Amino acid sequence: MANIKDIARVAGVSVATVSRALSTPSMVRPTTIERIEAAIADLNYQPNHMAAGLRRQRSDNVLVVVPSIYNPFTSAFVEGIENVARTSRMRVLLGITEGDRDALNTYTAMIAGKQADGMILLESNLPDIVVNPPAKGTLPPIVSACEYPLDHALPRVKIDNHEASALVVSHLAGLGHRRIAAVTGPINLFMSQDRLAGYRLGLARAGIEFDAQLVHEGDFTLQSGYDAMVRLLDAGTAFTAVACSNDEMALGAMSALRARGLSVPDDVSVAGFDDLRFGAYASPPLTTVHSPTVEIGEAAMRLMLDALLPADRQPPAREVILPHRLIVRESTARVPARVVAGT
Amino acid sequence: MANIKDIARVAGVSVATVSRALSTPSMVRPTTIERIEAAIADLNYQPNHMAAGLRRQRSDNVLVVVPSIYNPFTSAFVEGIENVARTSRMRVLLGITEGDRDALNTYTAMIAGKQADGMILLESNLPDIVVNPPAKGTLPPIVSACEYPLDHALPRVKIDNHEASALVVSHLAGLGHRRIAAVTGPINLFMSQDRLAGYRLGLARAGIEFDAQLVHEGDFTLQSGYDAMVRLLDAGTAFTAVACSNDEMALGAMSALRARGLSVPDDVSVAGFDDLRFGAYASPPLTTVHSPTVEIGEAAMRLMLDALLPADRQPPAREVILPHRLIVRESTARVPARVVAGT
């Protein structure tokens, strides 16, 4: 493989000029650039990215850390990140933790090791270095795309989960429902807690008393939504609607209702959260809150680009909150005259 | 950030010994290793990956190129790749093409530029360098996880789309269906052609004549499945079953049938392909062919690791074919006594 020296020799200039022709062409005379470009084409030259990176102390990689990519929510998020990375000569390095804290810390170390310039987190945990920042030394560039109870100073992007959940409950209450169940995410996650709190807020606004018996925990998977609904039905407590903390669980819940011979929305109204494509084509199409997942990824990557700017013209760390909106489809309807479910 | 020289100084050894302690500890006396490790912990040392990479001419990155990650099939595939990459000190660099040929060639150039050691393709196109290999010079390590009509020599992994499609049709024919429609993927893709050929093979085996009017083209999205079904119904040709080339389109087709007031499977049987999680929780649960997507990714990454081995003990390029299996759920049933659809 040809290197910059070869190009310099063939073009009859110094390596410095070749480098400048490539990175700051305005400093090089046009005719010289032509000669250099001819040589590059001739020798099929491709700059060695690791050599450049070593010298510039930049890898141009951003590490994206997610629990798993195999799910529509995170993959939409990653797609958004890649969308803007691509237009900024940055590359996405994928890190999957499977929820493992150690893995997260290993990934964080990659920044110190110059494998990545920064890290975007879609994780429920924070790396140790953020939780217990070392006295001396500065934190690596990290953007958080999830919510944390901790009062950390990371730039972050999110939606207003609290209000969004309340909105769903208000919608159901507006349809006359009073017995509204909830299927939450893993309750150790702050995001789950936030959505649950939003559910309670929605109930309070509608003057409905909270009933802990109507709240069941899932883990954001289809199966867990199915299981939660089965538990809900078996518990025998009456309910006419259920607000699920994501679409996957809502789809799972609908599947369980169908298996029990109950109709959505005639017997039970079901609402989700996230607005996955699959929800729109479900039977019946799922009422949900649209979460701009791709845009969240895009915003996160933009925050990362900001954080990577030279310190002197770096904007202050920001929190970006993207708008959500309720999408009413056919899985929610007026409360049935006769309560069938869970009696 | 401390470097290897600092460690050497603090531990009272040479940089060479530090390097050896890290990469080939068997060559270093245990007591020396201890001193070095103490220094590493002391100074919070993290080897600079770009410097090492520059020297070793290895980035330890594998570039995974997909049209889009925002879909369950590719994200499962990528998850599989990451699974084995993680256990081999390799990292996944994500490349999204959005179907753009130029983008694909740009990604290929990253290998020459040492940003990645090799490339795994889940693409319908091949990069120019594979289609027209340069006379001199060797091809970069590329693994293909799709099928190409070209007789290229890339190591590849796939399933037997031909037989798998035939299997679906045989299943439908076994239920008494004779008027079996097909919704295909973009027909310019070889994989789509292969699945269509399998459909024809299945018909032939059942002694059913092929009817071009029953074949409609989609693009693997939910919406395209919906649209294809609408076209099928509007065309007025009678049919009692439809074999879709992937689950997304099958789910879209079911949605369209439902919108027209038709029942699955009472009026029309619907079968998919891929076995997405969502299919199992659809209403009704979708009959499909299980494609071991995560495993395809894992196998692809293993082939990549082989291809990255030093030339002397490198196994010959292989083709891996993973097993598929039919999963019968409730979206397919015996042919109805009276044909309702498309009349």
Add this chain to the structure above:
DNA sequence: TGCGCCAATGTAATCGTTACCATACGAAAG
């Protein structure tokens, strides 16, 4: 003519490893 300045280019240090080769030393073999 002489001075200063700017544009274009060259020289060489530097980034942090790895790996080749050399060396030192003790043990085993002759």
Add this chain to the structure above:
DNA sequence: CTTTCGTATGGTAACGATTACATTGGCGCA
């Protein structure tokens, strides 16, 4: 007692770019 060998370690030249600093030549202006 010398030679040979093996183990542990040290010295240092790459790897291939970027960039601070130096150099050159030409031009405008007093």
